[in-house]
Amino acid sequence: MTTLFQQLINGLSLGSIYALLALGYTMVYGIIKLINFAHGDIYMLGAFWGYYTINFWHFNFIFALLSAMVVCAAAGVIIEYFAYRPLRHAPRITALITAIGVSYFLENGMSYLYGADTRDFPQVIKQVNYNLWGVRVSNIQILILVTACLLMVMLQLIIKKTKMGRAMRAVSVDPDAAELVGININRTISFTFALGSSMAGAAGVLIGLYYNSIDPLMGMTPGIKAFVAAVVGGIGSVPGASLGGFLIGLLETAVQSVGLSAYKDAAVYLVLIIILLVLPAGIFGKNVKEKV
Amino acid sequence: MTTLLNVENLVKNFGGLTAVSDVDMHLNDDELVALIGPNGAGKTTLFNLLTGVIVPSSGSITFRGTDGVIPLNGMKTYKIANLGMGRTFQNIRLFKELTVLDNVLIAMTAHYKENFIQSVFRFPKFYRTEAQIRKEAIELLKIFDLQDDVDKLAKNLPYGIQRRLEIVRSLAMKPKILFLDEPAAGMNPEETADLTRLIRQVQRDFHITVLLIEHDMSLVMNLASRIYVLDHGSLLAEGTPTEIQQNDAVIKAYLGEEA
């Protein structure tokens, strides 16, 4: 029983990182139907920003987190402006390849500038372990969970309650109609990228704190897993992305805890395929039938 | 005269909405029947049910094929098509990026065989089959005056010609029944007159049964030997053009209560 709870805590911590990343995928996909392959690398940028500001400018955790979110938001907007905006009316597969190009650019650019080796993330918050009824919980795990949940609630509020959020929803349903009623499409898309990228930036700092190590290629695998999480949840759906992230995190930890860690990625993909076969548009996705 | 297609108590619900309710109809050999009704009456839904694009909630559809009467409920679209049911679409669905000839050849897929090895390694047999079906396709295109457009992409044809090509494409399936969904939509009177002639010619020369959805009453009254009127998903009337023109219920549905 205690091991079960232990795995639950571990799974939720990992899952909240995936969820934060999945949100960016799902929002961007929802609004311009692009699999933003470079999203995982934004998360890497966030982690590196945290690393430098804490090490050299002696930022505290909150400040590092918030500044990473701002910097990543800016990076997301810039990438959208230069790489994706010119391709808005191009075939979707072209935009996808461009996104892959951006991903390569960020990964290799960072390796070129700062070296490809792994480095230790500064322990800006000292790890303290609590023992709750035999379950070991660290303050960092709690911090990750709380921060992630807080950010998700904030995001949900922005999307549901603000004018910009309403514009985002309108553009994702029908960009042409949204433009007709006076919504500025470019600004809305930029805002979406900013929002999604800031979540990735936060996830980057949190993962640095949790795993202690960062490198320029760290965004690749979690990026793909987070995309899988977004698809499982129903791509385009914000609650779906959160749920999908937690689900993938829990699943991975569960497979690992029964001693099959070599197969943990395989399990994730298998679950992905099964879910898609049962629900072709993910858990919260709407299956749109073509009208004849 | 024998019944080709028989529909009994056909119902289709979408969630709580009944799009088609309790429809009975039949199509005989070699006749031209029209299906009319106000917008949203369920005409296209009925078409989609008959051609298997959507599955009925209840009721039966049977088809008298070469080997007996076959129930069509729940049968896959392509199988229904291969029994001898060709169709066109309200919002033209040609293979836009392909040539006129390819559009027609694709519709003939079920009517010839090509062995994988023979086609991949270009055996003489492959060239013979290809030459044969190309000849057939071009002959068909000639009948409809499309022989000069053979190598054009479907998307580059003018609207009226696209409609015509869609009819030719469905004829290439060698259908027993042809379903035409608003073939005159978006056409000017001249083009409509042309189309009327074309449909009559098709029906006469190919000896097929035609079921036609159309809003253009002159076309319907000119062509159809029988008319079904659909309103709010159920059958309002059935009869010859003269009977329909004098039917009170039909007039009411079209013109409103005061009429």
Next chain:
Amino acid sequence: MKANLKYNICWLILMVAGFYLMNALILVGVIDSFLENMVVTIGINIILAVGLNLVIGFAGQFSLGHAGFMAVGAYATAIIISKTPTAGAFYASIIVGVVVAIIAALIVGIPTLRLRGDYLAIATMGAAEIIRIIINNLKITNGPSGMFNIPQFATWPVVYTMVCITTIIIVNFIHSRGGRAALAVREDEIAAESMGINIFKWKLAAFVLGAATAAVAGSMQASYLQTIAPNNFNIMESIAILIIVVLGGVGSITGSFVAATILGVVDAALQSFGALRMVIYALVLILIMIFKPSGIMGSRELSFKRLFSRKNKKVGAKS
């Protein structure tokens, strides 16, 4: 019939000429072992890209799992010829790889080809990863460290011949009954079904044929490079093949040839740039996509038929 023969002879001449050109350049010493390696890599990438183009560009099914099927072929060859290093075993191993890849493609394709667009892409990507992870954990494949000292039977003439054979098979398939049906599926599934086409069958046919050729490419790679590891066949490899297809033009076989060649040459030319190489590569990729969104060739093809008819028209105009 005669006209067809003329075009076929033209293609045959082109293939033979290419072979002797390559041969001559090696004899003269223009092509050294570095360039030969480049040419063979280009050849293997052509096989992969042409197969994936069939699936994506012609049947319209967005598959991101090509590397998985490539892995199947590579390991079939590696395992078999490491045990029995004979030329006969090598050719048999290609067939074994193809057969296993076809079975794998059926297992993957039958459930997933019902999915659409990006959902299909992500499901096939997952399936390919599962294949890789299984290979990663098997004893017979030597796990994550991969296999070394695989005997080299795949010399450049063998790879050249395989490029020709797989391309002929795929191009001829496209221009036959099955290929036209696949094109109809790409254009409009509902219309295709209403024309009596079993859309699922033709999607699967294209997918399986693509997988079979990917296995051939895998066999070539294993026996030419003589060393393989599961990581050579990860998502990044599938994406690398996708890049060739899109860069050349989705739906243009000629484009796949051109893009594979350009990328191969660029890659070789950038070898001396070290770490900067991938940065430049990424920038070039982004710029080409922005300025040429439908790829280098769009959906155009090299066609002797068209070349001849153009020439005839010119002659006609003069006379």
